[in-house]
Amino acid sequence: MFIPTTSREVASLGWRRLDIILVTGDSYIDSPHIGIAVIGRVLLNAGYRVGIIAHPDVHSADDIRRLGEPRLFWGITAGSVDSMVANYTPLGKRRRSDDYTPGGQNERRPDRAAIVYANLIRRYWRPTAPIVLGGIEASLRRISHYDFWSNRIRRSILFDARADVLVYGMGEQTVLELAAAMDRQTDFRTLRGLCYIASRPKENYLRLPSHTEVSRDPQAFTRMFHQFYRNNDPLTARGLCQQQDTRWLVQNPPALAPTTADLDAVYELPYTLEQHPFYEAQGPVRALDTIRFALATHRGCYGECRFCAIAVHQGRTVYGRSEASLLHEARRMTAHPRFKGIISDLGGPTANMYGFECARKLEKGACPQKHCLYPRVCPHLPVNHDRLRRLMHDLRRIPGIRKIFVASGLRPDLILADRTAGTRYLEALVRHHVSGQLKIAPEHSEPHVLARMGKPSIDACIAFRQQFNRISRQAGLNQFLSYYLMAAFPGCTMGDMQRLRHFTRTHLKIAPEQIQIFTPTPSTYGALMYYTGQDPFDGEPLFVEKDNRGKKRQKEAVLPAHPHRRSYPKRRVSRKKA
Ligand code: SF4
Numbered sequence: 001m002f003i004p005t006t007s008r009e010v011a012s013l014g015w016r017r018l019d020i021i022l023v024t025g026d027s028y029i030d031s032p033h034i035g036i037a038v039i040g041r042v043l044l045n046a047g048y049r050v051g052i053i054a055h056p057d058v059h060s061a062d063d064i065r066r067l068g069e070p071r072l073f074w075g076i077t078a079g080s081v082d083s084m085v086a087n088y089t090p091l092g093k094r095r096r097s098d099d100y101t102p103g104g105q106n107e108r109r110p111d112r113a114a115i116v117y118a119n120l121i122r123r124y125w126r127p128t129a130p131i132v133l134g135g136i137e138a139s140l141r142r143i144s145h146y147d148f149w150s151n152r153i154r155r156s157i158l159f160d161a162r163a164d165v166l167v168y169g170m171g172e173q174t175v176l177e178l179a180a181a182m183d184r185q186t187d188f189r190t191l192r193g194l195c196y197i198a199s200r201p202k203e204n205y206l207r208l209p210s211h212t213e214v215s216r217d218p219q220a221f222t223r224m225f226h227q228f229y230r231n232n233d234p235l236t237a238r239g240l241c242q243q244q245d246t247r248w249l250v251q252n253p254p255a256l257a258p259t260t261a262d263l264d265a266v267y268e269l270p271y272t273l274e275q276h277p278f279y280e281a282q283g284p285v286r287a288l289d290t291i292r293f294a295l296a297t298h299r300g301c302y303g304e305c306r307f308c309a310i311a312v313h314q315g316r317t318v319y320g321r322s323e324a325s326l327l328h329e330a331r332r333m334t335a336h337p338r339f340k341g342i343i344s345d346l347g348g349p350t351a352n353m354y355g356f357e358c359a360r361k362l363e364k365g366a367c368p369q370k371h372c373l374y375p376r377v378c379p380h381l382p383v384n385h386d387r388l389r390r391l392m393h394d395l396r397r398i399p400g401i402r403k404i405f406v407a408s409g410l411r412p413d414l415i416l417a418d419r420t421a422g423t424r425y426l427e428a429l430v431r432h433h434v435s436g437q438l439k440i441a442p443e444h445s446e447p448h449v450l451a452r453m454g455k456p457s458i459d460a461c462i463a464f465r466q467q468f469n470r471i472s473r474q475a476g477l478n479q480f481l482s483y484y485l486m487a488a489f490p491g492c493t494m495g496d497m498q499r500l501r502h503f504t505r506t507h508l509k510i511a512p513e514q515i516q517i518f519t520p521t522p523s524t525y526g527a528l529m530y531y532t533g534q535d536p537f538d539g540e541p542l543f544v545e546k547d548n549r550g551k552k553r554q555k556e557a558v559l560p561a562h563p564h565r566r567s568y569p570k571r572r573v574s575r576k577k578a
Helices: 007-012 036-044 082-089 113-124 135-141 172-184 211-216 217-231 261-269 287-293 323-334 359-364 386-396 413-416 422-434 447-453 459-474 495-507 525-532 548-554
Strands: 020-024 050-054 073-077 131-135 145-147 152-154 164-169 196-197 240-243 248-251 294-296 344-346 438-443 478-485
Touching: 020 036, 036 073, 036 135, 036 172, 036 261, 050 548, 073 113, 073 135, 073 172, 082 261, 113 131, 113 135, 152 211, 164 172, 172 261, 211 217, 211 240, 217 240, 217 525, 248 323, 261 323, 294 323, 344 386, 386 422, 413 422, 413 459, 422 459, 438 459, 459 478, 478 495, 478 548, 495 548
Parallel strands: 020 050, 020 073, 073 131, 131 164, 294 344, 438 478
Antiparallel strands: 145 152, 164 196, 196 248, 240 248
């Protein structure tokens, strides 16, 4: 059974009125990998009557009125991806395709979708139940943030959407508590994991520089961002407040981390692993091909790559599911009519962070001034891949499963740092879990660019490549590594890209065909560097390529020569000192 999306489905359940209506920019895909399905199922499981409206028509009342008005609240998300990232390439061109939209055509998700949907609700339902924002777009735009697409500091999305509450991070627990508070008509403003608007700052909360100040002064914006970033751990974070206009944004501390049992319970809910038929009739979604039979082992990431938003959204602490829950989910998949014996991914934000975590972090919170993996793996992190290796082994023994792939990105430096089980894990991975190619993300070769990115030295990539090739050769497997590489990250010059080109040809023996141009995603250190042109940790001025032609040139410097591509003057290439 799906969560209802039509009035006929609501009536067939014998419901007269819904408690909560969730509105999303994606199609309704009923999978534990899709936030709206998770939130909907968690609320449904707690006894609330929930409906979903997916990518509503924003030019008419037809979609937004079809389920009536909710008793408790509207929940809005732009979808699985920030709508501006989903709609535009890093060079500002409109994307033609969208993996979460029926038929794959990028025509349903409006720009700044959360704001547009809030306005849509108010246009056709006035007055109405409270509007609650959630999902990654809201989470990353909850305080003043640099918005690459308008090239300015925007205020909190809560103000621009004129919504009542914003749930940030992974919101299951907060949204359940919010629904209960609204149902009882008690004050929800004390709940963890949410932001709201107040007429005055909250006592004992940390006051961030105001929106006006950070909009005018890049140094104030840098100070604000450090304070925001360091107050993101549930065990240590203070509440924050920031003056936006005459009013204040109040951010309560993050929701407490889920226990293993909490996480297991989320994945035990009866997802159909299908697109709802109402939307499937408009066309299939490509995203299902990759997520339908994928297993998520954990949440969170302590990699803290500075172009990535996961540490801000999911946190720096990794929380894993139990082996029993993962094995049970895999067995359930084998009974699915579409299952052909292949699990497309066993992973999470990073594939090999399952099964170990720093005891200090779990007890006292992540170190505010230190990174767990940069510049090298912290000695306090008890890296051990054995639990993951055993899980892979047990999954392979389930009848009906022919192959389990690891498609999520790997951290080679973690494998190399694992003196106990790293080699055993890599043997198992290479022999059984690679679908022809394995993706790793060195991103660059140049030490000073890697340092700005918060990535490890390229030596880890070279050592990993040697081991991968050796094991593949011994196993008689014709498989290879593919590499995520990035152009135009702050600090990266054309000369750095030419050295990267040299590195890929001489050390990796490839001519890469895919290079990603850096996108300054809101609330990341990468976006901060892009905006200020300064390293936020040492204050050093940075070259930042902001011109689209320059960005394109950086990318093309590494790509193979193409008959129709303009060739660039050859320069002497030398390794630059770190
Ligand atoms: S002690 Fe090391 S591994 Fe633990 S939180 Fe601090 S930096 Fe991370």
